[in-house]
Amino acid sequence: MANISNKAQQMPASAIRKLVPFADAAKKEGxxxxxxxxxxPDIKSPACALEAIxxxxxxxxxxxxxxxLMELRQGLVEKYYKNIGIDITVxxxxxxxxxxxxxxxxxxxxxxxxxxxxxxxxxxxxxxTFAFMNxxxxxxxxxxIHKGFQIPDIEEFEKAITPxxxxxxxxxxxxxxxxxxxxxxxxxLGEIARKHDLFLLSDEVYREFCYTDEPHFSxxxxxxxxxxxxxxxxVSKRYNLCGxxxxxxxxxxxxxxxxxxxxxxxxxxxxxxGQYAAIGALDTPESYFKEVKEEYIRRRDYMIDALNKIExxxxxxxxxAFYTIAELPVDDTEKFAKWMLENFRIDNETTMVTPAxxxxxxxxKGKNHARIAYVxxxxxxxxxxxxxxxxxxxxxxxxx
Amino acid sequence: MANISNKAQQMPASAIRKLVPFADAAKKEGxxxxxxxxxxPDIKSPACALEAIxxxxxxxxxxxxxxxLMELRQGLVEKYYKNIGIDITVxxxxxxxxxxxxxxxxxxxxxxxxxxxxxxxxxxxxxxTFAFMNxxxxxxxxxxIHKGFQIPDIEEFEKAITPxxxxxxxxxxxxxxxxxxxxxxxxxLGEIARKHDLFLLSDEVYREFCYTDEPHFSxxxxxxxxxxxxxxxxVSKRYNLCGxxxxxxxxxxxxxxxxxxxxxxxxxxxxxxGQYAAIGALDTPESYFKEVKEEYIRRRDYMIDALNKIExxxxxxxxxAFYTIAELPVDDTEKFAKWMLENFRIDNETTMVTPAxxxxxxxxKGKNHARIAYVxxxxxxxxxxxxxxxxxxxxxxxxx
Numbered sequence: 001m002a003n004i005s006n007k008a009q010q011m012p013a014s015a016i017r018k019l020v021p022f023a024d025a026a027k028k029e030g031x032x033x034x035x036x037x038x039x040x041p042d043i044k045s046p047a048c049a050l051e052a053i054x055x056x057x058x059x060x061x062x063x064x065x066x067x068x069l070m071e072l073r074q075g076l077v078e079k080y081y082k083n084i085g086i087d088i089t090v091x092x093x094x095x096x097x098x099x100x101x102x103x104x105x106x107x108x109x110x111x112x113x114x115x116x117x118x119x120x121x122x123x124x125x126x127x128x129t130f131a132f133m134n135x136x137x138x139x140x141x142x143x144x145i146h147k148g149f150q151i152p153d154i155e156e157f158e159k160a161i162t163p164x165x166x167x168x169x170x171x172x173x174x175x176x177x178x179x180x181x182x183x184x185x186x187x188x189l190g191e192i193a194r195k196h197d198l199f200l201l202s203d204e205v206y207r208e209f210c211y212t213d214e215p216h217f218s219x220x221x222x223x224x225x226x227x228x229x230x231x232x233x234x235v236s237k238r239y240n241l242c243g244x245x246x247x248x249x250x251x252x253x254x255x256x257x258x259x260x261x262x263x264x265x266x267x268x269x270x271x272x273x274g275q276y277a278a279i280g281a282l283d284t285p286e287s288y289f290k291e292v293k294e295e296y297i298r299r300r301d302y303m304i305d306a307l308n309k310i311e312x313x314x315x316x317x318x319x320x321a322f323y324t325i326a327e328l329p330v331d332d333t334e335k336f337a338k339w340m341l342e343n344f345r346i347d348n349e350t351t352m353v354t355p356a357x358x359x360x361x362x363x364x365k366g367k368n369h370a371r372i373a374y375v376x377x378x379x380x381x382x383x384x385x386x387x388x389x390x391x392x393x394x395x396x397x398x399x400x
Numbered sequence: 401m402a403n404i405s406n407k408a409q410q411m412p413a414s415a416i417r418k419l420v421p422f423a424d425a426a427k428k429e430g431x432x433x434x435x436x437x438x439x440x441p442d443i444k445s446p447a448c449a450l451e452a453i454x455x456x457x458x459x460x461x462x463x464x465x466x467x468x469l470m471e472l473r474q475g476l477v478e479k480y481y482k483n484i485g486i487d488i489t490v491x492x493x494x495x496x497x498x499x500x501x502x503x504x505x506x507x508x509x510x511x512x513x514x515x516x517x518x519x520x521x522x523x524x525x526x527x528x529t530f531a532f533m534n535x536x537x538x539x540x541x542x543x544x545i546h547k548g549f550q551i552p553d554i555e556e557f558e559k560a561i562t563p564x565x566x567x568x569x570x571x572x573x574x575x576x577x578x579x580x581x582x583x584x585x586x587x588x589l590g591e592i593a594r595k596h597d598l599f600l601l602s603d604e605v606y607r608e609f610c611y612t613d614e615p616h617f618s619x620x621x622x623x624x625x626x627x628x629x630x631x632x633x634x635v636s637k638r639y640n641l642c643g644x645x646x647x648x649x650x651x652x653x654x655x656x657x658x659x660x661x662x663x664x665x666x667x668x669x670x671x672x673x674g675q676y677a678a679i680g681a682l683d684t685p686e687s688y689f690k691e692v693k694e695e696y697i698r699r700r701d702y703m704i705d706a707l708n709k710i711e712x713x714x715x716x717x718x719x720x721a722f723y724t725i726a727e728l729p730v731d732d733t734e735k736f737a738k739w740m741l742e743n744f745r746i747d748n749e750t751t752m753v754t755p756a757x758x759x760x761x762x763x764x765k766g767k768n769h770a771r772i773a774y775v776x777x778x779x780x781x782x783x784x785x786x787x788x789x790x791x792x793x794x795x796x797x798x799x800x
Contacts, residue, residue: 001627001653002599005512005566008659017466017665045460053673054454060445061636061643061677066417097497097645100667112405113513113535129666135513166405199402227401236461243461243672245497253401259408265417266529267500271671272643273453277461 012132015125015358019334022341023352031345034376034384037337037354039175039322041375043240043295045281046288052280053273061272066264068095068248069275075282076235076248084207086220086231092252094260095270098245099205099234104130105249106230109259110167110199111136117201118160118168120151122325122359122366124175124203139165140361145327145369148316149177151185157192167199168192170219173206176359176371177325178318180210183217190222200225205234205247206321208289211297216320226252236274239281240292244274296322299374299381306385307372310392312400315372323373325356325366331397333357333370344391351387368399412532415525415758419734422741423752431745434776434784437737437754439575439722441775443640443695445681446688452680453673461672466664468495468648469675475682476635476648484607486620486631492652494660495670495678498645499605499634504530505649506630509659510567510599511536517601518560518568520551522725522759522766524575524603539565540761545727545769548716549577551585557592567599568592570619573606576759576771577725578718580610583617590622600625605634605647606721608689611697616720626652636674639681640692644674696722699774699781706785707772710792712800715772723773725756725766731797733757733770744791751787768799
């Protein structure tokens with residue numbers, strides 16, 4: 001029997017999915033599980049995207065150009081980015097296999113094995129996975145739940161930068177925090193990137209899910225930082241087409257795009273049916289985003305209020321995406337989440353949350369934090385949070 | 401301006417695509433280019449696959465399980481693999497983003513950075529790219545065009561194996577050679593893998609494109625090698641759905657599948673629309689493959705005969721896939737291919753072939769070899785080969 005590589009053995013398993021067997025066991029017993037742990041929205045895709053699929057009329061499905069179908073690239077540049085004030089040419093955009101591939105590409109284009117990347121903690125756990133795969137070290141800059149996870153004083157970045165630091169990786173608005181960064185914060189980040197000649201890898205896949213009046217400020221619009229910014233974006237997430245797996249990587253830096261093209265050629269092309277859905281999605285009316293936002297704001301407002309009414313629970317008001325990080329009055333949210341799935345039911349229903357420790361790099365941090373998504377309808381959220389509240393009262397490891 | 405990583409700088413560009421700008425320039429002049437260089441088949445996809453897409457009726461496109469839709473996994477196990485005599489369970493198969501992701505996964509699961517992988521030369525150039533990305537060394541075992549690129553004496557493998565060798569990577573039937581390996585050859589390969597405890601990574605994406613009476617013998621059926629074989633497979637290529645980007649990785653080795661699952665979770669899921677097309681494709685009637693094979697055999701027979709009739713050209717009869725490697729009477733096929741695109745026309749038409757040096761690891765080898773695909777209809781092949789023949793007579797670097 002041949003042995004698998006050390007790399008494959010040491011590759012971290014998805015912390016988010018660790019509790020899935022316990023949820024499955026509960027479901028087998030006939031228990032209904034409210035999934036506050038998942039970011040799988042129930043929102044409809046735009047009709048024009050689904051129509052584009054139904055209208056696929058070719059007799060086979062052949063490869064596209066490795067950079068994506070020209071119609072999609074041009075459409076993204078002219079119908080989408082231009083419209084939101086990001087000015088790019090077709091050569092500055094390559095279609096990827098969703099935001100996931102863009103993150104991985106951005107990291108490997110910016111960094112060699114052994115290099116360091118600064119991230120704001122808590123961060124999307126798969127940043128850890130992609131860093132591991134590329135033999136990079138993530139260095140966490142702490143943020144504070146009581147300050148809404150905003151970008152801390154720039155001094156914190158200065159302290160963390162070493163000669164091995166090659167990039168800052170941000171998510172704006174953020175998964176898991178829902179935090180949206182202000183223009184001022186982005187300019188400050190730009191300043192530090194310029195000063196130390198770092199890449200700013202800006203994951204903006206939740207850009208269209210912002211709930212403040214302040215417009216989203218893209219890293220692409222930081223003056224003078226054009227050669228340092230790599231934009232990580234998703235098309236499929238924007239239009240509730242998550243499974244279509246279409247994203248893009250964007251940069252004004254020619255070397256970055258030349259390198260991205262070489263990586264893109266190695267995997268031949270992005271999924272073509274998803275590309276057609278994405279072309280269709282480009283005609284999505286403004287009213288679609290307006291309705292989606294209004295719905296998320298309703299859900300968010302209900303949920304944040306309900307959570308903060310629970311004794312010992314604190315969560316800030318997220319301004320984007322569809323998650324929040326909440327501090328719970330428990331010893332360990334992983335134990336609590338497991339306990340809920342195994343032991344706690346009201347009318348044969350229970351609630352599942354995501355323990356947030358895996359969103360932190362600093363050992364011990366986030367142990368009493370959970371990520372809670374508001375992708376369910378309000379009636380379901382009501383029940384789910386009631387069960388959570390009662391569970392917190394009954395949990396043996398409560399700290400109140 | 402931030403500098404991209406050394407890795408991204410050194411990443412090899414696709415050698416196959418290097419000549420594309422010269423083809424584009426010819427087309428701009430109004431010249432028709434016969435693409436004998438591309439493996440993009442013009443064959444129709446099965447109607448049941450295209451129907452499955454038209455019938456997609458959900459209101460959004462959400463993520464699938466990271467291992468793929470259960471209906472597809474079960475369908476592949478029960479409707480496809482069982483039918484061709486490969487006996488696996490659902491747990492032994494994970495749906496991937498086409499064969500490309502499977503190759504990459506197999507390499508990183510089998511090998512750590514610095515490890516060595518044996519390949520039969522000439523081989524699919526992207527093996528080089530994926531090896532580079534994973535910091536592996538490919539060690540080439542030479543094969544002989546005059547022996548139909550068959551697996552050489554097992555002694556050649558023994559000579560190449562070092563303590564760093566972790567795997568043998570084969571493609572059967574092969575791109576670029578079209579060679580199909582006999583059961584005896586596969587058993588001999590199995591023997592050497594077992595003796596040195598190597599993984600046998602078996603790329604069988606062209607399995608349904610075999611043109612001999614001898615049935616295809618899969619590495620999955622080498623007795624006693626169950627724990628060493630990783631099968632690299634494509635679903636989309638099999639059904640002329642290349643752009644759908646659906647493949648799979650298969651192994652009886654639990655550690656391999658556990659590791660594959662961790663990598664699969666990092667990229668969330670395979671393209672879901674492609675997965676539905678693949679589910680539809682599982683009902684493809686036998687007659688479809690029969691017709692496709694008959695068409696390829698007609699094209700192959702015509703092309704191989706026509707090539708071998710040209711003075712100084714030699715190519716063996718490929719038994720699978722839709723390529724052949726031909727020896728041309730020229731100093732350098734790269735120069736020749738470029739010269740054809742820039743200088744040679746008959747009735748304002750020219751022919752493009754792929755220089756084969758990039759399919760070889762040994763420096764200088766394959767310099768007078770070209771990969772020639774037979775994916776065009778016979779009338780087009782006739783014209784293309786006539787132009788190639790006349791071009792060979794006129795080329796200043798001819799060696800006859």
